[in-house]
Amino acid sequence: MITFLANPQRFMDLSRWLAPSLGVLAVVLACVGLGMGLNAPPDYQQGATVLIMFVHVPAAWLGMFAYACLAGSAFFGLVFRHSLADAAARAAAPLGAGFALLALVTGSLWGRPMWGAWWVWDARLTSELILFLFYVGYLALQAAIDDEAKADRAASILALVGAVNLPIVHYSVVWWNSLHQGESIFVKGGPLLSAVYLWPLALMALAYTFGFGALWLTRIRAEVWRRRAGALAVQAAR
């Protein structure tokens, strides 16, 4: 399938209908998910703030999923030197960074009523923050190198280094948190979700994922056109 998609023309043909379809699907799923979620009874512990979960958890999931897409594209770009893979990496990064940032902000808004603090250094939020910093490093490196091909390659190497580090970062933060378990008054609520919340959450996560797919494909299309425009502009200047 990868070699099938690697042909730019075939990718463009496929994404022309796939991107909008995923977008529509995402909107439909989000409507259903939110409909179910907003009608669910309030959690006896967290009250209405549990509703924030429906936008926080999908955003956090997407932050990680987008990074996986970024790292995968980077890998293909480095190994096979395919410009479509480079375009895919370039396209995924800003979206992933946006979702990661959104996860941090919504996490903070969820934390304030629940734990009384705008920010806590618990394992999940800290990992998400470091993930966001990985995105920033990637985007900064890409922007700082003028030669596009070199920028793509350097950024791809960084993306892979980051991908290798992410599980280590997550583990180290979890370990660090476990050291202070005795002092911790911030207990993350909600690991036991009843089905009433689980279904809307799953639907929202799916909606966000399809939405990311639609946006990612569209951005890759934009990248393909941009590079084609660049090549054509060189020709037209002759």
Next chain:
Amino acid sequence: MSALITLLRRELALAWGKGGGPLVALAFYTSVATLLPLAAGAAPQRLAAVAPGSAWLALALSSLLSLERLFERDYEDGALDLLSLGPLPLEAVSAVKCLAQWISTGLPLAALTPIAAIALGADPRLIPLTLAAALLGGLGFSFVGGIGAALSLGSRRGGVLVAVIVLPLFAPPVIFGAGAIEALADGLNWTPGFLFLGGYCLAAMALGPFAMAAACRNALS
């Protein structure tokens, strides 16, 4: 093997020769360690609580300083080109550079770390572990930092860019190293943290050179 030694000696000579090399990093480290009580207030208990961690953080930041020029000097004057054509593979060249950086800068900084920790009020019995962790951590910082230095070759932003790339990657060794020292300070088992730190640094030494060589090749192409 002799090529490796020659390169190592060259790197060490360069590190100590120009611009006072490690002295700048040591001065930076001392300044950071001095600013901490000025910023946090000199109350002994509060300072002592953050002493080991802060000494560790200052170590990470000081390592960053000398990393900037690790590859850049050779890149700018064409020496990196020659090295890439030489008998040693770029992976070995990168490893030797990082090793030289650790010997010339990391070791002195590691020696300074326990002193700073004591000055900030840490318990003296923490010294051996702090020293060992600083030595090991410095090695990790050199190799991971080298990746950032190699990736930003030929870029416009230089120093700050290396920091932005590399500091999130420093998170695991900082967590493990400082965590081990804090565990000892609290009377808990310090070995897990220390072993994780060692594992991370070994992995950085094993895998880092490949990333650095790929980045150098990219910049030279």
Next chain:
Amino acid sequence: MGKYAFYVLAAYGVSALTIAIMVADTWLRARRWRAEVRRLEQVLGKTGTEP
């Protein structure tokens, strides 16, 4: 919702805004470069297949 209304609304608002910005940026970017390609293809007098 009572006292939590502010936080819930803020979270949903920020999410909607961020997603809207991502959608808008993506869409405008795609439109812009497709138009640019079309323009250049016309200039060059090419009659290739539509992307």
